Amino acid sequence: MTRFSRWILAAGLFPAFLALPAPPLAGALDPGRYVVLENGLRVFLYEKRDLPLVHVVTGFDLGSKNETGETNGFVHLLEHAILFRGSGDRAGLRRHGAYFNGSTGQDLAVFEISLPSAHAGFALRSQKDILFGFDLDPRELEAEKEVVLEELGEMEDDPDRAAADRVLREIFAGHPYGRSVYGDRGVIAAATAEGLLAFHRRFFTADNAAMAVVGDFETGEMERLVREVFGDLPRAGHAAAALPMAVPLGKDSVVRLEKDVTEGTLYLAFPAPDYNHPDRYAMRVLVEALGRGINPLLSARLRSERDTVQRVSMSYLEFRYGGAAVVAVKAVPSDLAAVERTALSVLKRAGSENYSKKDFLDPVAEMAAFDFLESAKNQIRFSSGQAEESGLQLAGSFVRHMLLNTREKPGRYLDEIGRIGSGDLRRTAARYFGRADHVVVTVAPRRGGPK
Secondary structure, three states: OOOOOOOOEEEEOOOHHHHHOOOOOOOOOOOOOOEEOOOOOOOEEEEEEOOOOEEEEEEEOOOOOOOOOOOOOHHHHHHHHHOOOOOOOOHHHOOOHHHHHHHOOOOEEEEEEEEHHHHHHHHHHHHHHHHOOOOEEEEHHHHHHEEEEEHHHHHHHHHHOOOOOOOHHHHOOHHHHOOOOOOOOHHHHHHOOOHHHHHHHHOOOHHHHEEEEEEOOOOOHHHHHHHHHOOOOOOOOOOOOOOOOOOOOOEEEEEEEEOOOOOOOOEEEEEEEOOOOHHHHHHHHHHHHOOOOOOOOOHHHHHHOOOEEEEEEEEEOOOOOOOOEEEEEEEEEHHHHHHHHHHHHHHHHHHOOOHHHHHOOOOOHHOOOOOHHHHHHHHHHHHHHHHHHHHHHHHHHHHHHHHOOOOOOOOOOOHHHOOOHHHHHHHHHHHHHHOOOOHHHHHEEOOOOOO
16 A cells, blocks of 8 residues: 555646546446445446456545635545544455555545455455544544645645646635645644544445446346445435536636746646536547647647747546636746747637648648547547556546436447537637636746745
8 A cells, every 4th residue: 555646746747637538438337237225325336357356446525625714634634544544454455465545636535445356345345444434543643644744745845736736726716626635734734533533424424425346246246245235334314515616717817836946837727617518528629639649739839839848738627516628838937928828829729720631621631631630539539448448447437427427318428529520629619718717827947046
């Protein structure tokens, strides 16, 4: 068991949230079996027999969106305590060769375990004991608080991680998503075991959770085992908070962060469709065409106009109550202002770009053109196929969908991606990137040199 990497942490040159693959099967819970236990626990079972492993992922409808000013950081702290300090058979996890990890974000708290399928029963019982039977010694909490506060300090000192955190706080300013997933230093320092356990009891209930089991098993037998292990959990009558949808800023937000760096980084963020919005599929393809994939259009345009640009990346974050499209550009610090103007101009022109070969009437031009649309869709299909190969990622995708989806008939993710046309990309670009309100965060060398 190792200290986890939060989804917002830096991965190489850019924060990890700028390199996430498309969700593998979001919107499709078949083939498999979906059941809801009498206590409200949602369960999806999916046989994947290529390896003798079983993966159990349990998620809770709990993220920084559910915190207040008095509890900002409780989800982060609770995650640490559950993974490394709480009750449960930790020695048994090691003895069975289990991988046990967790992550938290704006919407969800997710915990996962993988181990040989012969020990599937142990995996289920461990998840139940550790997650639902959680207890905590005050002395253990004090030790973990030091770890969390140290992690918070590391984030603040890291240019990319600090910028990523600031981007999300700015784009969702005034909304619960605007709270940092890392938490508030004062709140974490003052947290008590009694307060954290009360917070746990409020949200870690069967009717506020979803679980996916993926791996080498027979579905009927696994359903029987799940019901046997989790069926006696009480139904708590949990009522999900009625949160507002995130609304556009209404004005630009410009932030400059001075750090001990030699390179400059520009972040541009725009309000984008939420997880259940019909535009999410077009936005996913658009972001792939503009800032990801084999030949991203935004990167090509920026590099052709600004030779100081070193690297360009783009990502689309889709949450339950809102979304964000984020561009990151590495460039020479003295040219960041010009790169910003150029990037905004290119994004505004994205509403009139030719993304498909079919957009060209001239056969010669059609033959010579690069098909950004098909390339983007193929890259999404490839990423989805890669994710499907991982039982753990597949289980995580199922859990995320069960907890975030509110549509009666969402359709299969890749089918919806396949229906997107060039006109959809232009309309989506005009709707979201043609806006006057956006977030700009620049990371530049400290004036006067490093501390």
